[in-house]
Amino acid sequence: MRKQTLANCERFITEELKNLENRILGAEENAVRLEYDLFVELREKLKGQLPRLQRTTQALKALDVLLSMAEVAAERDYVRPSLNADGRYDIENGRHPVVEESIGREKFVPNDTHLDGEHRVMIITGPNMAGKSTYMRQTALIVLMAHMGSFVPASKADISLTDRVFTRIGASDDLFGGQSTFMVEMSEMATILKYATQNSLILLDEVGRGTSTFDGLAIAWAAVEHIASPKCGARTLFATHYHELSELEGSLNGVVNYRITAKEQGDDIVFLRKIVPGGEDRSYGIAVAKLAGLPAALISRARQIMARLEVDDQERGSIGKSILVSPKAKDRQMGLLDEAPMALANEIAELDVVSMTPIEALNKLFELNEKAKRI
Ligand SMILES: Nc1ncnc2c1ncn2[C@@H]1O[C@H](COP(=O)(O)OP(=O)(O)O)[C@@H](O)[C@H]1O
Ligand SMILES: [Mg+2]
Incomplete structure (x- = not known):
C-alpha cells in the first residue's frame, strides 16, 4: 500500500509492518499498565499477611541494630559494661566513639571517669582545645551506649542506672524564637535543675559565658552549690573557664577538681589530653589564639594587655576565697x-x-x- 509521496521517492507499507508499528508504539503503555497491575496484585496478597510482615520487620530492625553494635564492638575493641544501682560510674580508659574514629585510634588519648556518692560533681578546667568537651561527651555516650545494651569504648566500665542524661552544651542560638544565647542557656539550666535527680547525669559545658564575668561566675557558682546539695545530688561533669570554681573543692561536699593537661613550650602550647586531679589556674587563651594563626603583632599586643590585666586577675583569683571566707578578709595589696x-x-x-x-x-x-x- 502506498503511504506517502515525497519529492523524489515513494513510501510503502504492508499489513504486517502496520501491525508491528502498533505493537511497538503501544508497548511502553502496556508495560506500565502490566507493572501496575502486578504491583496491585502483590499488594493485595501482602495485605492479608500484614501482622506477620510487621513482626518480621521489627525483628530485622532489632537484628540490624544489634549486629551493628556487635560489629563495632568487635572492630573497635569495646568492652561489655556492667550496670549497678549504687550511683557509681567507673570508666577506665574511656574513649569518644566518634572522635577516635575521625582522628585515628592510636592518636586518641583515653581517660578515666570516676563518680560516686562522694565524688558527685567534677569541676573540669583546662585550656581551650584541651579536650574538655570531648571528655564530657564521651562519658555521656558511654553511659547511653551501656543503657542501650551496647558494648562501650573503654577497657572497663561499671555504669550506674541513670534516669536521664542532661546536657547544657554549646551556644545554640534560638534567634527566630526570640531568645538570646544567654537566655537559651539559662532556660536550659532551669530545666536541668528542675528535673535532675540523684540518678541523673548532668553535663554542663561552660555555663555562664554569655554575660559579664561576674554574674556569669556567680550563676555558675550557685549552680554548682545547687547541684551538689542533697536536693539535687546528680552526678555532674562541669567544664568551666572560671578557675575560681576550683575553690569549691574541700568546702562543698561532693565537689572534686580535675584538669585536662597541657604544657607550654616557649610561647606555644602542647596538648596532652590527659585528665588529672586538681584545678588549672591558667587558660592559655593567647597560646591557643597563636596556634589558630592570629597575626603575630596582635598576639604580642595581647600578651602586653594580659600582663596588665594579671594584676586584676590576681584579685579575681581571690574571689573564690572571698565568697567562702568573710567578705572583709580580702585586703587588696x-x-x-x-x-x-x-x-x-x-x-x-x-x-x-x-x-x-x-x-x-x-x-x-x-x-x-x-x-x-x-x-
Ligand atoms: N582524648 C583525646 N585524644 C586526642 N585528641 C583529642 C582528645 N580530646 C580532644 N581531642 C581533640 O581536641 C579537639 C578539641 O577538643 P574539645 O573537647 O573541643 O576541647 P575543649 O572543650 O577543651 O576546648 C577535638 O576536636 C579533638 O580533635
Ligand atoms: Mg569545649
Missing part, C-alpha cells in the same frame, strides 16, 4: 606588677617635653615603648 606601670607613668610625667629636640623626643618615645612592652 599592691602587687609587683602594679609597680612597673607606676614607674613608667612617673617617668613620663617627669619629661620636659618643651625643651626636647624632635630627635630626643623620638628616642625617648622609642625607649618608653620598649619599656611598656615589657610590662
Whole structure:
C-alpha cells in the first residue's frame, strides 16, 4: 500500500509492518499498565499477611541494630559494661566513639571517669582545645551506649542506672524564637535543675559565658552549690573557664577538681589530653589564639594587655576565697606588677617635653615603648 509521496521517492507499507508499528508504539503503555497491575496484585496478597510482615520487620530492625553494635564492638575493641544501682560510674580508659574514629585510634588519648556518692560533681578546667568537651561527651555516650545494651569504648566500665542524661552544651542560638544565647542557656539550666535527680547525669559545658564575668561566675557558682546539695545530688561533669570554681573543692561536699593537661613550650602550647586531679589556674587563651594563626603583632599586643590585666586577675583569683571566707578578709595589696606601670607613668610625667629636640623626643618615645612592652 502506498503511504506517502515525497519529492523524489515513494513510501510503502504492508499489513504486517502496520501491525508491528502498533505493537511497538503501544508497548511502553502496556508495560506500565502490566507493572501496575502486578504491583496491585502483590499488594493485595501482602495485605492479608500484614501482622506477620510487621513482626518480621521489627525483628530485622532489632537484628540490624544489634549486629551493628556487635560489629563495632568487635572492630573497635569495646568492652561489655556492667550496670549497678549504687550511683557509681567507673570508666577506665574511656574513649569518644566518634572522635577516635575521625582522628585515628592510636592518636586518641583515653581517660578515666570516676563518680560516686562522694565524688558527685567534677569541676573540669583546662585550656581551650584541651579536650574538655570531648571528655564530657564521651562519658555521656558511654553511659547511653551501656543503657542501650551496647558494648562501650573503654577497657572497663561499671555504669550506674541513670534516669536521664542532661546536657547544657554549646551556644545554640534560638534567634527566630526570640531568645538570646544567654537566655537559651539559662532556660536550659532551669530545666536541668528542675528535673535532675540523684540518678541523673548532668553535663554542663561552660555555663555562664554569655554575660559579664561576674554574674556569669556567680550563676555558675550557685549552680554548682545547687547541684551538689542533697536536693539535687546528680552526678555532674562541669567544664568551666572560671578557675575560681576550683575553690569549691574541700568546702562543698561532693565537689572534686580535675584538669585536662597541657604544657607550654616557649610561647606555644602542647596538648596532652590527659585528665588529672586538681584545678588549672591558667587558660592559655593567647597560646591557643597563636596556634589558630592570629597575626603575630596582635598576639604580642595581647600578651602586653594580659600582663596588665594579671594584676586584676590576681584579685579575681581571690574571689573564690572571698565568697567562702568573710567578705572583709580580702585586703587588696599592691602587687609587683602594679609597680612597673607606676614607674613608667612617673617617668613620663617627669619629661620636659618643651625643651626636647624632635630627635630626643623620638628616642625617648622609642625607649618608653620598649619599656611598656615589657610590662
Ligand atoms: N582524648 C583525646 N585524644 C586526642 N585528641 C583529642 C582528645 N580530646 C580532644 N581531642 C581533640 O581536641 C579537639 C578539641 O577538643 P574539645 O573537647 O573541643 O576541647 P575543649 O572543650 O577543651 O576546648 C577535638 O576536636 C579533638 O580533635
Ligand atoms: Mg569545649
